[in-house]
Amino acid sequence: MPYFDVASAAPLHPVARQALLAALDEGWADPARLYREGRRARLLLDAARETAAEAVGCRPDELVFTPSGTRAVHAGIAGALAGRRRVGGHVVVSAVEHSSVLHAAEAHTRTGGEVTEVGVSRTGAVERGAFAAALRGDTALAALQSANHEVGTVQPVAEVAEACRAAGVPLLVDAAQSLLWGPVAGDWSLLAASAHKWGGPAGVGLLVVRKGTRFAPPGPADERENGRSPGFENLPAIVAAAASLRAARADAVARAGELRALTERLRERVPLLVPRTEVVGEPERRLPHLLTFSCLYVDGESVLSALDRAGFSVSSGSSCTSSALTPSHVLRAMGVLSEGNVRVSLPLDVRAEDVDRFLEVLPGVVAGVREQLGAPMDEEPPAVPSPAPLVVDTLGKRCPIPVIELAKVFPRVPVGTTVTVLSDDEAAALDIPAWCEMRGQKYVGREGTAYRVRKTGPGA
Amino acid sequence: MPYFDVASAAPLHPVARQALLAALDEGWADPARLYREGRRARLLLDAARETAAEAVGCRPDELVFTPSGTRAVHAGIAGALAGRRRVGGHVVVSAVEHSSVLHAAEAHTRTGGEVTEVGVSRTGAVERGAFAAALRGDTALAALQSANHEVGTVQPVAEVAEACRAAGVPLLVDAAQSLLWGPVAGDWSLLAASAHKWGGPAGVGLLVVRKGTRFAPPGPADERENGRSPGFENLPAIVAAAASLRAARADAVARAGELRALTERLRERVPLLVPRTEVVGEPERRLPHLLTFSCLYVDGESVLSALDRAGFSVSSGSSCTSSALTPSHVLRAMGVLSEGNVRVSLPLDVRAEDVDRFLEVLPGVVAGVREQLGAPMDEEPPAVPSPAPLVVDTLGKRCPIPVIELAKVFPRVPVGTTVTVLSDDEAAALDIPAWCEMRGQKYVGREGTAYRVRKTGPGA
Numbered sequence: 001m002p003y004f005d006v007a008s009a010a011p012l013h014p015v016a017r018q019a020l021l022a023a024l025d026e027g028w029a030d031p032a033r034l035y036r037e038g039r040r041a042r043l044l045l046d047a048a049r050e051t052a053a054e055a056v057g058c059r060p061d062e063l064v065f066t067p068s069g070t071r072a073v074h075a076g077i078a079g080a081l082a083g084r085r086r087v088g089g090h091v092v093v094s095a096v097e098h099s100s101v102l103h104a105a106e107a108h109t110r111t112g113g114e115v116t117e118v119g120v121s122r123t124g125a126v127e128r129g130a131f132a133a134a135l136r137g138d139t140a141l142a143a144l145q146s147a148n149h150e151v152g153t154v155q156p157v158a159e160v161a162e163a164c165r166a167a168g169v170p171l172l173v174d175a176a177q178s179l180l181w182g183p184v185a186g187d188w189s190l191l192a193a194s195a196h197k198w199g200g201p202a203g204v205g206l207l208v209v210r211k212g213t214r215f216a217p218p219g220p221a222d223e224r225e226n227g228r229s230p231g232f233e234n235l236p237a238i239v240a241a242a243a244s245l246r247a248a249r250a251d252a253v254a255r256a257g258e259l260r261a262l263t264e265r266l267r268e269r270v271p272l273l274v275p276r277t278e279v280v281g282e283p284e285r286r287l288p289h290l291l292t293f294s295c296l297y298v299d300g301e302s303v304l305s306a307l308d309r310a311g312f313s314v315s316s317g318s319s320c321t322s323s324a325l326t327p328s329h330v331l332r333a334m335g336v337l338s339e340g341n342v343r344v345s346l347p348l349d350v351r352a353e354d355v356d357r358f359l360e361v362l363p364g365v366v367a368g369v370r371e372q373l374g375a376p377m378d379e380e381p382p383a384v385p386s387p388a389p390l391v392v393d394t395l396g397k398r399c400p401i402p403v404i405e406l407a408k409v410f411p412r413v414p415v416g417t418t419v420t421v422l423s424d425d426e427a428a429a430l431d432i433p434a435w436c437e438m439r440g441q442k443y444v445g446r447e448g449t450a451y452r453v454r455k456t457g458p459g460a
Numbered sequence: 461m462p463y464f465d466v467a468s469a470a471p472l473h474p475v476a477r478q479a480l481l482a483a484l485d486e487g488w489a490d491p492a493r494l495y496r497e498g499r500r501a502r503l504l505l506d507a508a509r510e511t512a513a514e515a516v517g518c519r520p521d522e523l524v525f526t527p528s529g530t531r532a533v534h535a536g537i538a539g540a541l542a543g544r545r546r547v548g549g550h551v552v553v554s555a556v557e558h559s560s561v562l563h564a565a566e567a568h569t570r571t572g573g574e575v576t577e578v579g580v581s582r583t584g585a586v587e588r589g590a591f592a593a594a595l596r597g598d599t600a601l602a603a604l605q606s607a608n609h610e611v612g613t614v615q616p617v618a619e620v621a622e623a624c625r626a627a628g629v630p631l632l633v634d635a636a637q638s639l640l641w642g643p644v645a646g647d648w649s650l651l652a653a654s655a656h657k658w659g660g661p662a663g664v665g666l667l668v669v670r671k672g673t674r675f676a677p678p679g680p681a682d683e684r685e686n687g688r689s690p691g692f693e694n695l696p697a698i699v700a701a702a703a704s705l706r707a708a709r710a711d712a713v714a715r716a717g718e719l720r721a722l723t724e725r726l727r728e729r730v731p732l733l734v735p736r737t738e739v740v741g742e743p744e745r746r747l748p749h750l751l752t753f754s755c756l757y758v759d760g761e762s763v764l765s766a767l768d769r770a771g772f773s774v775s776s777g778s779s780c781t782s783s784a785l786t787p788s789h790v791l792r793a794m795g796v797l798s799e800g801n802v803r804v805s806l807p808l809d810v811r812a813e814d815v816d817r818f819l820e821v822l823p824g825v826v827a828g829v830r831e832q833l834g835a836p837m838d839e840e841p842p843a844v845p846s847p848a849p850l851v852v853d854t855l856g857k858r859c860p861i862p863v864i865e866l867a868k869v870f871p872r873v874p875v876g877t878t879v880t881v882l883s884d885d886e887a888a889a890l891d892i893p894a895w896c897e898m899r900g901q902k903y904v905g906r907e908g909t910a911y912r913v914r915k916t917g918p919g920a
Contacts, residue, residue: 003497008490009692017484024477028662030468034764034781035773037463067527067663068691074680100690103680196692202488203527203663203694219679220534220563223783230560231528232469232656234663237697304494313495321494323683 002354003313006197007149007177007290007345013199013251016244020201023236031233032223041235048242055245056191056208057183063208064225065238069176069194070100072205075217075228076172076190077104080141081113083214084170088138089113094126094145094155095333098174101143102329117333123282124153124334132163139169146178150317150330150343151281152263152290154178158186170213177287179206179245180252189213195241199248199348203234204241251348259346260288262355266344267291273363275377278438280336289348292317294331295340295366296435297375297404303340306365312358317341319399319427326426327399337434338427339400340366373400376408388412392421395449399427403435406453410441413455418444421451462814463773466657467609467637467750467805473659473711476704480661483696491693492683501695508702515705516651516668517643523668524685525698529636529654530560532665535677535688536632536650537564540601541573543674544630548598549573554586554605554615555793558634561603562789577793583742584613584794592623599629606638610777610790610803611741612723612750614638618646630673637747639666639705640712649673655701659708659808663694664701711808719806720748722815726804727751733823735837738898740796749808752777754791755800755826756895757835757864763800766825772818777801779859779887786886787859797894798887799860800826833860836868848872852881855909859887863895866913870901873915878904881911 003011012020027044029037046060053060066072081091093105095117105115116134120126126144135142142164147154157173164171170189178184180198184191190213195204207228209215215228222230263286271277276296295303300318307314315321317328318341327338346355370377388409394402402423409419421432432451436443444452463471472480487504489497506520513520526532541551553565555577565575576594580586586604595602602624607614617633624631630649638644640658644651650673655664667688669675675688682690723746731737736756755763760778767774775781777788778801787798806815830837848869854862862883869879881892892911896903904912 001496003489003495005490005493005495005497008493009488011488012484020484021481024472024480024661028469028471028656029463029773030465033465033468033773033775034761035463035465035768036461037465037773067531067694070682070691071527074690078679099682100680103682103690107678107680194692196488201484201694201696202692203697205691218567219538220560220567222530222559222563230534230563231530231665232654232662234527234661234694234697236661237663237694301494308495313489313493313497315493 001311002350002358004344004346004358005313005315006347007343008315009196009202010199010347012201013244013248015247016200016240019243020236020240023239027235027239031235044239045233045235048239051242051246052206055183055249056179056206058208058210061226062210063206064228065233066205066207066229067203067231067234069192069197069205071229072192072194072207073098073100073174074104076192076207076209077101077108077141077143078219079209079215079217079228080170080172080190080213081108082218083216084140087140090136090139091115092118092131092134092139092142094118094120094131096120096124096148096330097143097145098149098176101174120333122334122336124148124151124280124330125282125285126155126160128156128159128163131160132167135164135167135169139167141172142169143172143174145174146184147287148281148330149177150328151292151334152287153282154285154287157184157188161186161188180248181256181287182249182253195237195245198245200241200244201237203237248348255348256288259348259350262346262350262352263289263291263344265355266359269359270362273359274366276438278337278434280331280334290343290345292341292343294337295342296337296438297373297400297407298340298366298369299400300339300341302369302372303342303365306368307361310361310365312361315343317343319425325398327430332430335430335433337438338430339403373404375404376411390417390419392419394421394423396424398425399431402428403431406432406435410455415455415457418452418454421453422449423451424449461771462810462818464804464806464818465773465775466807467803468775469656469662470659470807472661473704473708475707476660476700479703480696480700483699487695487699491695504699505693505695508698511702511706512666515643515709516639516666518668518670521686522670523666524688525693526665526667526689527663527691527694529652529657529665531689532652532654532667533558533560533634534564536652536667536669537561537568537601537603538679539669539675539677539688540630540632540650540673541568542678543676544600547600550596550599551575552578552591552594552599552602554578554580554591556580556584556608556790557603557605558609558636561634580793582794582796584608584611584740584790585742585745586615586620588616588619588623591620592627595624595627595629599627601632602629603632603634605634606644607747608741608790609637610788611752611794612747613742614745614747617644617648621646621648640708641716641747642709642713655697655705658705660701660704661697663697708808715808716748719810722806722810722812723749723751723804725815726819729819730822733819734826736898738797738894740791740794750803750805752801752803754797755802756797756898757833757837757860757867758800758826758829759860760799760801762829762832763802763825766828767821770821770825772821775803777803779885785858787890792890795890795893797898798890799863833864835864836871850877850879852879854881854883856884858885859891862888863891866892866895870915875915875917878912878914881913882909883911884909
């Protein structure tokens with residue numbers, strides 16, 4: 001059964017499994033103790049730190065293990081902010097950071113801090129100039145991901161790090177999605193990552209704080225992990241995480257070309273096989289194994305369920321798949337279609353035939369959901385426009401219904417007509433403009449729950 | 461090789477190992493995802509929560525998994541304090557809590573909070589009345605361990621919980637040392653525990669927040685674990701933790717009598733076999749598997765190393781075994797001898813012959829260290845007191861030297877003489893009075909680095 005969601009969590013790498021098993025026997029004791037079991041645990045911990053530091057490209061004493069990537073991000077941001085409290089309370093982040101970064105920024109604003117979110121291009125890329133322009137004299141910290149977790153866009157970390165250095169601002173890099181593929185280049189100050197993204201076990205994150213970076217963990221601390229990650233070390237998992245980073249990266253480097261070819265195949269074929277579909281994210285500067293697209297007139301949840309029944313595990317940034325019923329903040333920041341969103345992230349051992357089978361199955365899956373929802377796939381407008389309402393009331397209806405109802409009405413109205421869609425669904429703010437762009441119509445604007453669209457051409 | 465330090469970390473229980481292996485294959489995916497791997501992970505997580513809740517005696521929705529016992533304590537204290545911010549910022553803890561509780565209390569005082577430490581008896585027991593008397597109108601939270609981690613004393617949690625309920629103050633119970641042995645009785649509000657103390661894997665703690673307890677996690681949160689423990693769940697370890705709690709508790713209940721008999725044997729025999737030794741902690745209300753004693757005229761580190769060479773792994777609260785070179789805060793709060801401190805905590809599968817061998821080895825180990833340090837073990841004072849200095853200058857010398865130097869001088873001075881020991885070692889504050897009590901001499905008092913002791917009898 002092909003699992004295409006390694007960007008959420010990768011299955012355990014065989015080396016991780018092997019190392020974990022060995023460390024369960026050798027590394028269960030407290031590495032702070034001086035007796036033989038403790039010394040053995042300490043040796044394992046030290047060796048794991050060295051291995052991980054080598055893979056990151058830092059000194060072992062700059063790296064601590066945390067209970068997860070999220071905790072690494074939280075600890076990194078809190079420590080850097082407290083360490084630079086005198087400089088100020090301003091933080092710069094990109095608008096497409098992982099939620100762990102945005103949650104930490106949010107928590108910072110709750111205690112009086114200020115956060116600037118730097119926007120991205122339609123492909124999800126941060127622009128160095130825009131990021132640099134957001135840095136201020138009172139900026140305590142900046143944060144930028146190495147690559148985006150939802151669309152795979154690789155960010156210009158080295159350039160942004162340079163701008164941050166010039167401004168005297170430490171840069172924290174969330175490297176969760178890219179550390180598997182190689183070290184993060186550039187003169188960054190802090191780095192966070194997560195083992196279960198590279199085939200390591202759950203329960204292990206990395207936090208790197210470069211020498212010379214002011215850092216003061218604000219919460220309760222103990223003597224473990226250099227005072228930066230309290231609590232008994234999750235040692236067997238740490239050993240497995242470090243061993244598998246090295247092994248999985250070797251695999252990743254060897255397989256990168258093949259994976260890029262497979263995602264390239266998806267990038268080319270999906271829009272041909274599935275009409276009304278937009279591939280989102282950078283075409284070139286992107287992760288090799290990840291591809292995201294959105295399909296008009298379907299809800300992500302139905303597509304995911306149907307793909308699941310067909311044996312494929314993928315994820316989605318559509319609002320219907322989020323417990324808050326809002327589209328992914330990444331797609332929102334990019335200003336792209338969020339309905340029918342599908343993220344495919346391939347495992348290192350993916351078989352080309354499984355990707356081909358996915359391409360075989362996908363068109364039927366999407367068509368099935370569209371049929372069920374009564375989506376208007378007919379390209380031809382009626383010869384004589386029939387009377388149609390100029391206000392489409394979809395209040396209380398959720399994505400993709402507002403867009404479907406709009407699309408149903410459109411062929412029936414004459415060119416030049418302005419149609420108003422009433423919608424209180426958050427996804428509409430993204431999906432109605434995106435529909436206009438995809439269908440060559442004019443998005444006039446929005447007032448509250450009223451979206452206005454002018455018919456400028458025949459296609460709908 | 462007998463490992464007698466399960467109070468630090470217990471070796472993995474066979475059931476934990478088995479469950480962990482199974483869950484590595486079945487439970488690596490993100491339990492928040494809707495595809496089959498995610499649903500499987502969610503089922504495992506739900507089942508683990510139910511198993512753990514049953515063992516604790518709470519509802520599953522009251523229990524979340526954290527990355528460690530320390531993190532459970534930190535999150536529990538921070539959440540309870542933030543939830544009751546309007547009530548006030550006063551916290552009551554016992555003076556013998558685990559360092560994770562004291563560190564959280566310390567962090568609280570750094571942000572303007574106030575902490576009252578309730579003292580304990582010479583056996584390490586909290587007294588209900590003293591604890592109740594510390595509760596105030598502005599007390600936001602109280603914390604009491606179920607059993608002490610260094611001396612095994614069981615605390616009157618149910619009685620203290622009753623007093624807290626009466627005062628409207630939530631009580632957090634650190635149950636790390638006792639959850640293996642059974643649920644914590646009483647009407648407590650929050651509970652924290654740690655899996656690697658019961659033979660579960662590292663990387664898992666429990667935090668229970670009873671319904672009706674005000675709780676507001678102050679830091680960045682996500683949707684995992686009810687918003688109380690951010691970051692990807694350490695699922696295979698969680699599954700192993702829950703399974704092993706049930707299994708290990710059954711073992712513990714079955715073995716409790718035998719373990720109590722073995723620690724009772726230690727309690728009786730150690731003072732007989734090793735002169736100048738004090739067993740510390742409660743004789744009756746105590747954990748079945750744990751015994752702590754202190755030996756005059758030796759340093760804990762040398763004893764631990766010698767025992768390690770003889771094949772025994774134990775721990776110590778002596779100052780020389782702490783990186784801060786201060787005696788354990790538990791021994792300090794109890795006011796007992798800290799030098800030559802040894803904690804023995806027996807694993808469930810301990811063999812009686814290993815305990816006997818420990819009793820065989822210990823006297824020689826202690827005697828060897830004493831000999832090396834030139835400790836005065838001769839009971840007989842010289843017939844005619846020889847001239848001796850009345851000021852013993854041990855400034856710059858560490859435990860156990862100040863006490864050894866005092867003991868060397870004492871037999872040579874006449875009854876009624878007051879000897880002054882100069883010491884800047886923190887352990888002296890504990891060990892000189894303890895020496896006086898053990899040797900039947902009069903501790904007069906201390907002024908700065910000067911300790912005065914009066915000779916009231918022949919024995920030294």
